[in-house]
Amino acid sequence: MVLSYARWENFVVAINRAVESCKTQGINVDDHFREVTKMVELGNGAKREIEDYMLTRFACYMIAQNGDPKKEEIAFAQSYFAIQTQKIELSAAEKQLSQNIYERGVDDKGFGRIRSKGDTALFGGYTTEDMKRRLGIKSTRPLADFLPTLTIAAKNLATEMTNHNVSEKNLYGENSITTEHVQNNKTVREMLGNRGIKPEELPPAEDIKKMERRVTTDEKKIEQSTKKLPKESNNE
Secondary structure, X not given: OEOOEOOHHHHHHHHHHHHHHHHHOOOXXXXXXXXXXXXXXOOOOOEEEEEEEEEOHHHHHHHHHOOOOOOHHHHHHHHHHHHHHHHHHHHHXXXXXXXXXXXXXXXXXXXXXXXXXHHHHXXXXXXXHHHHHHHOOOOOOOHHHHOOXXXXXXXXXXXXXXXXXXHHOOOOOHHHHHHHHHHHHHHHXXXXXXXXXXXXXXXXXXXXXXXXXXXXXXHXXXXXXXXXXOOOOOOO
């Protein structure tokens, strides 16, 4: 059983949705979904040719995103990919900020200090190490691997605000950019607080590394076992 689908016909629906989604986004379907045939052995020892799919990792991602969220494995995969997408967006925003402020007299160490002070402002005075202790995270692990999607989104918003204002206000030097970034994180924190949310009190998300291993296992099941779903079953 792949991603909780017990019937091949139902799994094909998710595949077709993923294919249509790729087409809508202008993605070359043939690069990721390839229809093939393979020989299988029947119960009486005879062999016959059946249709099957060869799928890339991206295809597996698209299938999960277009699957039935009521199924546990699908919901889990969708949650994992949502977190990964947000982490990528945050990473891109931080990379852009690093490049912007490097041109304005701030080196890598300065960027690290700016980012750290911004996080402390977002978490109400708690440093990165403080948050690791609060959440029971080993000091050797990145805090970001355990942050819930809401916190990642908050960090990304504050970083994008800093990116914008560094250019708009023509800020230069570590002190002025630090002040801007800290204020943006405080503003985001205040916005969350108005809705009764304190980032430092949110429970940790599941370890992203464990989620990644589970998703990788599910992807391999999709790649290796697609045509093993029984057609005669009436259960989804």
